[in-house]
Amino acid sequence: MPYARQYLTQPPTREQTTHLPGDTVLEFGTPWCGHCQRAQPLIEQALQDRPDLTHLKVEDGPGRPLGRSYGVKLWPTLIFLRDGQEIARLVRPQNVQALQDALHP
Numbered sequence: 001m002p003y004a005r006q007y008l009t010q011p012p013t014r015e016q017t018t019h020l021p022g023d024t025v026l027e028f029g030t031p032w033c034g035h036c037q038r039a040q041p042l043i044e045q046a047l048q049d050r051p052d053l054t055h056l057k058v059e060d061g062p063g064r065p066l067g068r069s070y071g072v073k074l075w076p077t078l079i080f081l082r083d084g085q086e087i088a089r090l091v092r093p094q095n096v097q098a099l100q101d102a103l104h105p
Helices: 034-047 065-069 094-105
Strands: 025-031 056-060 077-083 085-091
Touching: 025 034, 025 065, 056 094, 077 094, 085 094
Parallel strands: 025 056
Antiparallel strands: 025 077, 077 085
């Protein structure tokens, strides 16, 4: 299953994300964020049938350059990449359908 349960404390660099092959979801947030916690069941459900997808859960905050380089301001922010290029973005998703729509642009 592609759903990542743990946040990366050592995320990739922006340069590395531009070279990620295939479909990737970068999820920015923190373990203590209430919005992030509420979104987890939705994210897990949306990703459960996508074994081809890579899910990178990136711990964000002050001094964390990857989130700033993508202009992340609210958590969770999910950035959908195809071969390293942004194809969709969701901020604080409210339902599974919004996530599934972003996965199939």
